[in-house]
Amino acid sequence: MLFCALSVAAQTPDGAAIYQQQCAKCHDDPKEKRTPKPAAMKQMPPEYILRTLESGVMMTQGWQLKPAERRIVSEFLSGKPLSQTAPARSKRKKRAKTSSSKSLTADRRSKLLL
Numbered sequence: 001m002l003f004c005a006l007s008v009a010a011q012t013p014d015g016a017a018i019y020q021q022q023c024a025k026c027h028d029d030p031k032e033k034r035t036p037k038p039a040a041m042k043q044m045p046p047e048y049i050l051r052t053l054e055s056g057v058m059m060t061q062g063w064q065l066k067p068a069e070r071r072i073v074s075e076f077l078s079g080k081p082l083s084q085t086a087p088a089r090s091k092r093k094k095r096a097k098t099s100s101s102k103s104l105t106a107d108r109r110s111k112l113l114l
């Protein structure tokens with residue numbers, strides 16, 4: 001039973017915990033003038049935060065996380081879900097037009113990541 005509970009916890013990492021462990025030391029530091037604070041990051045779209053972690057200024061930090069953790073922490077910080085925002089949806093539509101089987105795997109993959 002304990003093992004079950006632990007493995008579930010490992011598969012669904014908590015955005016607040018990831019933030020506390022991986023980001024707070026810089027982003028909650030009042031002496032750090034350059035880092036956007038959580039309130040400022042709440043104004044950012046989740047896609048923007050995710051991109052920052054994957055290929056932007058936070059790449060070094062982002063690559064220490066699993067892809068699912070990057071998505072979860074992006075959603076946690078923006079307070080909005082990634083999948084329901086316009087840019088991601090229009091991308092998915094385009095892909096569905098060109099090849100339906102490809103978009104299926106992409107959909108499935110994004111569900112697994114979440």
Ligand code: HEC
Nearest residue numbers: 022023026027034035036041049052056057058061062073
């Ligand atoms: C080692 C310190 C440090 C850690 C750890 C850190 N950051 Fe940052 N972060 C910064 C600094 C410094 C900036 C400002 C960079 C700049 O403006 O050039 C920044 C900027 C950002 C931005 C704004 C980027 C932009 O283009 O405006 C986001 C979003 C962000 N960080 C998210 C995160 C997340 C999420 C984590 C945890 C996974 C994290 N950061 C961990 C130091 C850190």
